[in-house]
Amino acid sequence: MNIETTIDTKQLVTPQANFPQRLHALRMSMAQAGQDAALLFSLDNLRYLMNYSGEAAYGLVTQNAMYLITDYRFLEQAQEECISERIPTTVICRDRDRQNLGQAIAEILQIEKAIKVWFEAEHISVAMWNAIAVENPYCLFTASVASLEQQRKTKDAWEIAQIKAAAQIADEALAAIMPQLQVGVSEAELALELDYQMQKRGSAGVSFATILGFGARSALPHCIPSRKRLQAGDLVVLDFGAVVNGYRSDMTRSFIAGKSSPLQKALFDTVTAAQQAAFERLRAGVAAVSANAAAAAVLNASPYAQYAGPGLGHGLGIKLHEQPFISAVCQEYLQENYVVTIEPGIYIPNYGGVRIEDDVLITEHGFEFITHAPKNFELEI
């Protein structure tokens, strides 16, 4: 029932994800900050560090040990995924009826004699954290200031291969459903067919709930597919992605059902030019704000300035929206092997919108396209 793709599946296995390097880098940061242990609450970070892809789990790292605390529902999965020579995790199965999470953490922190402890303040609720802290009165806790998120901005070769594979699946799925992008199809029908085609090609679910709007609804940057049916002359905005081994793609294409009006064409040309202006700035060492400014200059010089969406793009990887967030207030510099989206858009309420989004890999001297779907604007209907 699976559909053949042209994906080279070898690229998904070789090279390996660099787990030892990731753990080493975290321990270096901990040592520099004088921390005995780090408490991890982000499932994305557990995947990055320990290869864990389940739910309901918490991590604890010291200079000598690495723990994953989960419960019976995910025990076998954790044992399969997180225990190997390259990923030396101790998996703890907690009986949630008999031990709260704070007590389980206290038990490990005492064994490890950890006093100064980092915790991921971005990834734990106030209520859960208060319940953990009260069980650990002898620890000195400090927010870890997104240490793993900093690491994750730079993708290794294995990670880049996964994102490329996800993008290729999305490219192929879009090509497969283009014949169905005809007058009369509904947003929900087309989005479902696209999601199905991505998963047929090996996407694990979808990168995010597919965004698809026809006509005036294309002006909604996060349009939820409805029963609205495509009419001749409608703008179409389609934003979607696939997932391979936990890594996501994210692409937007805009179309017009038939021949475009002068205004529609002008919107498309303006957004295309804004994206191109940003592309020309991309290379390692450039301030992200400079790419944003280049796109913004094109949008602001157009008659549609007031309808331009703020922000240019975002990092992409295990999470759909990762650092760096490329906007007018971004203080980051693009670096080699960052993967980011470039997605300028114009949204005219009650009329329609145009957004074009590609994923790119930042290289020493420029960038490489990760998304490849054609950008034909006018559909033959």
Place this chain on the structure above:
Amino acid sequence: MNIETTIDTKQLVTPQANFPQRLHALRMSMAQAGQDAALLFSLDNLRYLMNYSGEAAYGLVTQNAMYLITDYRFLEQAQEECISERIPTTVICRDRDRQNLGQAIAEILQIEKAIKVWFEAEHISVAMWNAIAVENPYCLFTASVASLEQQRKTKDAWEIAQIKAAAQIADEALAAIMPQLQVGVSEAELALELDYQMQKRGSAGVSFATILGFGARSALPHCIPSRKRLQAGDLVVLDFGAVVNGYRSDMTRSFIAGKSSPLQKALFDTVTAAQQAAFERLRAGVAAVSANAAAAAVLNASPYAQYAGPGLGHGLGIKLHEQPFISAVCQEYLQENYVVTIEPGIYIPNYGGVRIEDDVLITEHGFEFITHAPKNFELEI
């Protein structure tokens, strides 16, 4: 392209969701607790209170006003969904580059002259909360102790209709894919077909990532569908649900590919008996722990006691796992119009598992089934 279902779509519209009552109940709780305002961070609660189904939004309620703070991406959606006579929301569009969330909240709290403020400590990260609190030094904040989650346990007629519609979609989708549950099909292929059939029938995405395991993998309570193919004699555990207007269903069925062995039959009969024992306790006013004890007594008296999963079920609604959580330590009493799952299971590592799960509506004198798919254990292959 949509498939006809037998769902009476009128039931989805009439009666209406009781938004005024929900807001009134929250304001009563606030008044009783002497709170001037409540800060809401749970998207589920924003949906429940304001009909908002987007992302990236925050709520603020006083005795006289109700606010939703979002940004340009969700502005039009918020205006459509959250502003009506019955849902008197003021929608605020925040420019995230110019105003942080804490400042936007401070502006409203000052207009509303609110000093004593509830906040949803379960639904905001430590990092975000610290950033909000620092902008609001004159407020006295208190955790709101899940006031809306308490309300949400009791479903109104409209909510019950949505859950029933979701369950019916799931029942019909399962019936549609049963012919494909044949030797040679892979877990991933079958799960994808099931998800597709649910969405064809109107499910908005799926209730949760479909759980499907063949053979020994059926012992994983949260098995992620893999490329493993069905073999004759395999146990099959299939756990899935649909979503209608934000409300979820959740059902598990277990099968055997062909004729069962005595052990397989014994597992199925034990789980069936445990579920039946729990059913017999269900009615308004009963301690949830008593239903759990009835099922546990059957499981514990069997030769498979050590392999029984802890816990019996959970509330179900906007969220997949809601209060009450029915386990040995549950302190709640079941009440009329609670919707809960009843899902005993036995999981034998490296052998296989059986789980049977139904959604039920608690009534004055008993309960009503919401899920209806047949429980035929042996498949004709």
